[in-house]
Amino acid sequence: MNKITNHMPTAELQALDAAHHMHPFTANTALGSKGARIMTQGKGVWLTDSEGNKIIDGMAGLWCVNIGYGRTELGDVAKRQMDELAYYNTFFQTSHVPAIALAAKIAELAPEGMNHVFFAGSGSEANDTNIRLVRRYWDAKGQPEKRIIIARTNGYHGSTIGGGSLGGMSGIHAHGGKIAGVVHIGEPNYWAQGGDMTPEAFGLARAQELEAMILNLGVENVAAFIGEPVQGAGGVIVPPSSYWPEIQRIVDKYGILLIADEVITGFGRTGNWFGSQSFGIKPHIMTIAKGLSSGYQPIGGSIVCDEVAAVIGSDEFNHGYTYSGHPVAAAVALENLRIMQEENIVAHVRDVAHPYLAKKWAGLMEHPMVGDAQLVGLMGSIALTPNKAARAKFSSDVGTVGYRCRERCFANNLIMRHVGDRMIISPPLVITLEEIDVLIERAWVSIDECYVGLKGDGLFK
Ligand SMILES: *Cc1c(COP(=O)(O)O)cnc(C)c1O
Secondary structure: OOOOOOOOOHHHHHHHHHHHOOOOOOOHHHHHHHOOOOEEEEEEOEEEEOOOOEEEEOOHHHHOOOOOEOOHHHHHHHHHHHHHHOOOOOOOOOOOHHHHHHHHHHHHHOOOOEEEEEEEOOHHHHHHHHHHHHHHHHHHOOOOOOOEEEEEOOOOOOOOHHHHHHOOOHHHHHOOOOOOOEEEEOOOOHHHHOOOOOHHHHHHHHHHHHHHHHHHHOHHHEEEEEEOOOEOOOOOEOOOOOHHHHHHHHHHHHOOEEEEEOOOOOOOOOOOOOHHHHHOOOOOEEEEOHHHOOOOOOOEEEEEEHHHHHHHHOOOOOOOOOOOOOHHHHHHHHHHHHHHHHOOHHHHHHHHHHHHHHHHHHHHHHOOOEEEEEEEOOEEEEEEOOOOOOOOOOOOOOOHHHHHHHHHHHHOOEEOEEEOOEEEEOOOOOOOHHHHHHHHHHHHHHHHHHHHHHHHOOOOO
16 A cells, blocks of 8 residues: 555545545544545644645544644653653552652642542543542541442533443433443433423533432432533533532532542633532542643543542552553653643633634624523533524434534534534633634634525425
């Protein structure tokens, strides 16, 4: 086979892709006949595809390229680390500088009392670690029957069998099943499910499902509760302000462990280092990945509080990955965090980009098809609706309209994802105000083209 390069014709690349590459979360046969869009370069918030189009990436890849594309410092660090020590494990009483330095740096940034890091290769792996951590914790404390983890419908915690089981997405459960010992309560999705309640009353009610579930199962059987501070893949669902304080009250009252899945919300996304800080959550364990390395290397982990780490550490914990704390990934993550700190990127999100985007994002509600608009830090969503006042759903299958809107965005060189009929964004944290203007302009045009198309096809109902 000839060398495959960026200079091959797009159609040839697409044909090879279709012939050999199985895409995740994709109907591959259909994609094969349509042809994947092939990305070739990235710089800042901009991607270039194989046809030379310049696309603004409103999703930071998959919520991860927080410092933007094309930062050559990270490649320099990776090369240096590979040349010096490409790999060594941390299983058998050995360690190395990148893992040590990264763990110490994460402990410095994490909330008080969270000083220990167990490394993984991804968010899914880290959540698999968390299942074993919380069960082992209770086991070591002489309460091995405390095994059940309570999670939420429409939560996302990855797509391994463990992560997929914690997640509350029926489509994922349908493909391969789920493990025993995970149960789900309702999500705090006011727009779709709040009915006639006020957001605050609804947030309380959804949180109190946790208490009801604990009592129903018996607290002696419950190990932990897991939730994302803001649901990401579920559609950027921002909980009512009453929700997390009530969850915290219940977790404290019954003494179960609290896992905050910070894979998206960690490392600046919400305008603080961690989403738990933005929402006043006090977790025992935080899942991290994505923004930890800004996606430049695959790495994830669990940040563990002192008490849990002490119990786990009291004996051997039979768990770990070949690539836990991989030196190249750790060195790159460390360089990413150095840049985040040196360039005050969290403050840029909180004080500059968020306030500016918040106004413009809310401005999209002037469009007749946009109902809800939510934005926390730099993660946002809008609800597409045929009737805002009624918070109505479209009569077409859920996702039909969202998909059509996403196709318009794609055609207009804006990457904005759809979850059902919600449109979501999560741009690189380094986005400038001028780039926010471009993002909003393209979003408006795309929404409007979608709207006109729906009316033409008689689907705006
Ligand atoms: C992406 C994500 C995961 C899974 O991370 P992977 O690196 O894809 O395995 C877990 N939890 C949340 C909240 C995520 O957004």
